[in-house]
Amino acid sequence: MQMGQWLARVREERPLVHNITNLVVTNVAANTLLALGASPVMAHAHEEVADMVAIARALALNLGTLDPYVVTSMDLASEAANRRGVPVVLDPVGAGATPYRTRAAMRLLETRNIQVLRGNQGEIGVITGAGGEVAGVDAKAAGTGLADAMMRFARDGGLVVAATGERDLVTDGEVVYELENGHPWEAAITGSGCSLTAVIGAFVAVSDGTKGGLLEATVAAITCFNVAAEMAAEGASGPGSFQVRLLDALHAITPGDVDARARIRKG
Template sequence: MSIGSWLTRVRDQRPLVHNITNLVVTNVAANTLLALGASPVMAYAHEEVADMASIAKSLALNLGTLDPEIVVAMRLASTAANRTGVPIVLDPVGAGATPYRTRAAQEIIDGHQLAILRGNASEIGILTGAGGSVVGVDAGQASEHLIDAMRAFATEHRTVVVATGPRDLVTDGQAVWELANGHPHLAAITGSGCSLTAVIGAFVGTVDTCDPHLYAEAAIAAVTCFNVAAERAAAHAAGPGSFQVALLDALYHITPEQIDEAARVRTL
């Protein structure tokens, strides 16, 4: 299956993505999913998160603005998702910045089966044991041992690990892929990484079986689609403000053929 054909799957199936995300980017993530062709829902109440996760096609968790109520909601939703075979994407925003964030991410990882763990290189390095540094919720220095640690973590936890940055890395524990699309403007707007997590949720939501290799293919396609759209948006943007609008337009208009033509993916 080509990378671009995954976008066709998303648009044809219009998967419902249950997001428990941070307060800063709720609207941005929802609009990103709508522009892509997926269906977003934001449900946080303890009384309904398990029910919502059970009927969704994927569950996207984002630790950006944590509080105890949100952490409990994530655990309830994750338990329901595992019970019903709904894939979970975890974005451990700021893991390593404070003990609370690191502990919250680790408890979700230890207590539930993830389909995808997606963070910046520093967050992923800290959670996989490679080391790294985080400044607030931004990446600091990544570890030179990141790739080996990602592969070992993916194998141990039967999951796919995605580390994003100047180069994006994806592994299912066997192969490791490097993705080279994207644009610097993504680092200049709020919520680009958080929106990408939601996009990954849409792509893995089209996978019918709990197969780490298929989840890896879906993650590669999601990251590439988002980053190629960013490249196209940047060509029409005067700066970060207009880029954010142009990115939604680019996701709405982009075609599978454009993605396949522009994709820069290689196996390491």
């Protein structure tokens, strides 16, 4: 796979990504999309989410600071997205931490067509039935057999599943990719996973929507983001400067940087 070309396509088409995300990362997710060359919009009013989906090319849902109003926002937005063929990316932040969050994630997965599910290994372990312990929104070591459970879940549900962590696993149910880019600083700032979810939205927005296209777009999005994180970490003095440099790197990164540094293994 040539990953760099995906970044070029995002910058060329500048897709509008509609985010319904949590209160912690709204600013960071918007800035991440802008820095990379995509176009963000945030909207959660029941009165407008379907209209916003109608002009967007992807919908990114993040359960980070859920409440009943936002649950309904996501319900309405994803219904409209499914009707219009707009791809939906779901980030089940904190699934496993409380029954409310786990149920909200499962309900969206059961009642809507989700194209990509991305979480940390703990969250994905809970949702795919592999086990894993989730304390708050931090991932503990995911249960064993995560890749197997992910493949089964992806195949049964017809979606792409990504579990990110020190190494990232991505599968469409047929093949598993193991991605080795990234930097430990990513875990020292809030919202790096949530921003990545928004970035996956931008990449699937420029895909052809087939299972193969969604899989490759997801792998490319994670790889681009993580290569930018590696570039940002060079010269960072801590989580504050890393965060600033990450936005700079997302803006500066070239398709050539991505291809030169990508470390992707087919499992």
